Amino acid sequence: MLCKFHQGKYRFYYIYAMAKKQDPIHYDTYLQLDKILGAQKLISQELSTKPAHDEMLFITIHQVYELWFKQIIHELQAVLDLFNQDRIDERNIGLAVADLDRVIEIQKVLIQQIRVLETMTSQDFLEFRSLLFPASGFQSFQFRLVEVMLGLKEEHRTTYGKVRYTDVFSEQQKKRLKDIENGNSLLEAVTAWLERTPFLTLEGFDFLVEYESAVRSMFDAERLAVAKNLKMSTDERTRRLGMISDNESFFNRILDKDQYEKLLRDGVMKLSHKATMAALLINLYQDEPILQMPYNLLQRLLTIDELFTTWRYRHAQMTMNMLGKKPGTGGSSGHDYLLKTASKHHVFKDLHNITTLLIPRSSLPILPSEIKRQLGFYYTETK
Numbered sequence: 262m263l264c265k266f267h268q269g270k271y272r273f274y275y276i277y278a279m280a281k282k283q284d285p286i287h288y289d290t291y292l293q294l295d296k297i298l299g300a301q302k303l304i305s306q307e308l309s310t311k312p313a314h315d316e317m318l319f320i321t322i323h324q325v326y327e328l329w330f331k332q333i334i335h336e337l338q339a340v341l342d343l344f345n346q347d348r349i350d351e352r353n354i355g356l357a358v359a360d361l362d363r364v365i366e367i368q369k370v371l372i373q374q375i376r377v378l379e380t381m382t383s384q385d386f387l388e389f390r391s392l393l394f395p396a397s398g399f400q401s402f403q404f405r406l407v408e409v410m411l412g413l414k415e416e417h418r419t420t421y422g423k424v425r426y427t428d429v430f431s432e433q434q435k436k437r438l439k440d441i442e443n444g445n446s447l448l449e450a451v452t453a454w455l456e457r458t459p460f461l462t463l464e465g466f467d468f469l470v471e472y473e474s475a476v477r478s479m480f481d482a483e484r485l486a487v488a489k490n491l492k493m494s495t496d497e498r499t500r501r502l503g504m505i506s507d508n509e510s511f512f513n514r515i516l517d518k519d520q521y522e523k524l525l526r527d528g529v530m531k532l533s534h535k536a537t538m539a540a541l542l543i544n545l546y547q548d549e550p551i552l553q554m555p556y557n558l559l560q561r562l563l564t565i566d567e568l569f570t571t572w573r574y575r576h577a578q579m580t581m582n583m584l585g586k587k588p589g590t591g592g593s594s595g596h597d598y599l600l601k602t603a604s605k606h607h608v609f610k611d612l613h614n615i616t617t618l619l620i621p622r623s624s625l626p627i628l629p630s631e632i633k634r635q636l637g638f639y640y641t642e643t644k
Contacts, residue, residue: 300324305389313389315381322378323398329367330403336360337410337447344450349457354554361561368568375575383583400429409441411565412448412608416528419601448608451562452532458539458555463632468542471626473516479620480509511617532611544615545625549636559612566609573603 289295301320306312340357343349398404405426418426427435461468487493487501514520515537524530532540540559547556577599586596607613628636 303389304392308392313385315385316389318378318381319386319389322374325374326371327401327403329371330401330407333364333367333407334403334410336364337407341410341445341447341450344447344454345445349454351551351554354558358554358557358561361558361565365561365564365568368565368572372568372572372575375572375579379579379582381583386583399426402430402434405430405438406441408606408608409438410446411569412446412531413606414442417605419598419605421598447562448531451558452536455536455539455543456533458542460542460552460632460636461535461538463635465629466626466632468626469516469538472541472545472620475620475624475626476512476516479624480505508617515614515618530611531608537611537615540612540615541618544619546628546636549628549633551636562609563612566607566613570603570607573599573606577603 301317301324303312303316303320305316337360340360343353343357415426420426427438430438483505484502487498487505490498493501514524518534521530521534521537525533530537543552543555543559546552577596580599581596584596
């Protein structure tokens with residue numbers, strides 16, 4: 262039973278279709294199943310008298326991957342369209358979170374699909390693998406597009422054979438990848454959005470000044486606790502104090518703008534200093550109503566980064582289990598290359614580093630009542 266809204270909506274579509282004299286839509290034609298189901302061409306069947314049974318699975322899995330990549334691109338583009346506006350309506354952050362949630366659920370499916378592919382044994386794969394050279398997953402333009410849309414730049418990639426990752430693509434595809442790399446990725450869009458966060462400096466409350474004071478107090482308390490612990494040996498006390506100093510040095514490098522700028526120039530950091538401080542504020546005061554949705558957005562980006570790392574790692578493990586040390590069909594070192602991409606191809610690592618900068622809730626600088634009111638949900642009564 263449809264509600265009145267949906268009844269009206271479908272009635273509109275029906276009237277529109279009738280006005281266009283459109284033929285009734287059929288399941289097969291709407292989904293173009295003749296094209297999809299006719300797209301599995303077994304090369305072992307064309308080149309051998311005995312087709313390899315598992316080649317059908319191999320083709321189907323990778324075609325499904327490409328369909329999911331297309332959907333991920335669709336969702337990421339919607340998020341980018343929201344963030345690339347001159348002024349972002351904060352109510353739309355919820356829409357971006359919903360789109361990213363869909364990407365996350367698709368990623369879980371991508372990882373799960375590896376289990377299906379692993380039902381194919383090594384020997385069954387070898388029945389047709391030699392026929393695939395030099396075809397390779399490296400030639401998936403859509404996956405490279407996903408990586409670039411997220412914010413992975415060429416200088417941060419793991420390469421093999423001194424070959425640029427774009428060499429396998431057409432000139433038009435290369436141009437599209439380069440255009441996004443030159444400042445139109447989700448990483449750049451989120452950086453610009455964070456830089457516009459209005460809460461870093463408010464009248465009566467300077468977040469960085471208050472936060473640094475709280476951090477100093479935290480380190481002083483930690484050193485005092487070590488000094489008072491009579492159960493520690495001299496060596497253990499020295500080791501603990503050294504660890505506190507190392508942690509304090511990390512805080513100093515991130516909080517000091519000049520030191521941070523050097524980290525940016527060296528490629529250690531990707532987010533600007535202002536964007537990082539905004540992300541830190543959002544994480545520290547995530548319980549404040551107006552910051553809850555921005556916090557959710559940042560968490561979704563971390564999850565997407567984590568799941569692609571998991572997918573790459575599972576891919577590497579599957580390759581090791583199925584092929585051992587055999588080189589990839591595209592000319593890479595196979596398992597070793599895939600494992601390196603899992604550890605290196607992080608886009609939002611700076612957001613992970615925020616965790617190191619967090620302090621206990623009990624140590625958070627207390628927000629002035631007026632600022633707390635601005636960060637909450639409130640209304641004014643009219644007389």
